[in-house]
Amino acid sequence: MLTLNPSDLSTAELQNYLQYAIAPRPICFVSTIDKAGNINLSPFSFFNMFSTNPPICVFSPARRVRDNTTKHSLENVLQVPECVINIVNYDMVRQTSLASVEYPKGVNEFIKAGFTQLASDLVKPPRVAESPVQMECIVSRVIHLGDNGGAGNLVIVEVKRIHIREDILDENGKIDQAKIDLVARLGGDWYCRVGEDNLFKVEKPVRTLGIGVDSIPLAIRSSHILTGNNLGQLGNVEHLPADDEIAQFQSDPELKQIMDATIGDSTNRERELHQYARRLLEEGRVIEAWKALLS
């Protein structure tokens, strides 16, 4: 294990470790405006939502590590406390990166990066027409985290209006996680694309009270075949199958085959049952996996 103290590292080294580890980060593409009416557009991946009621997001234009100067986006929100958070999808990612070039103050990155300005309803900065979700926001507070290069500035904003492109909605009018085609920032030049190929679901255990991994019998819990994810699935059930349910499952053809082939061979039987349970778990058949394990 490599163990590090931030105080022993340069800011650039520390930033490298943190940005590779704290990833992927969502990207907000922020449009702002200064008092003179100059429009700015810049991406920030130090960004997230922190509250739904009220709807609060935070992004952080940091002081530049190179020369400790501040970013135009920060200067603008201090002058005009409004912005639009535009969500970035795959089709926009390279133009978004272009908008992060350190153009001189007053240069409009909508024009440099080739995006279309769309007038906002409630705030002065325009929206990015190409963005699938555009959120008009009022800046409620800016918190400066330090005076040196790399110091963040938390721009705390309240979302006042949300515009969503209809082609990313499902039949219920909700955002389809695959259709929105999000991208996120990782370390260095790495990005990831969130598409159908790498999306998966983990059931939210909000309405259930799983038995917990500690309640799984030791022989199963200490299995060399079942993974941590498998134990998470097994521990998420509220109760184990009853004896009669396990008895009924004995007619399952694959289980029967394992049982017949391992008569008098408890070591192999356990191994094969665990392998079978693992396959069932990978198919999401948690109760059947329990029945196989308790056979």
Ligand SMILES: Cc1cc2nc3c(=O)[nH]c(=O)nc-3n(C[C@H](O)[C@H](O)[C@H](O)COP(=O)(O)O)c2cc1C
């Ligand atoms: C995808 C992406 C994410 C970025 N995230 C941040 C960030 O969270 N904080 C930051 O200070 N700079 C970040 N940058 C760099 C800024 O976008 C860049 O410094 C930009 O030029 C600032 O523009 P401004 O001075 O016009 O506000 C990011 C760049 C890219 C391409």
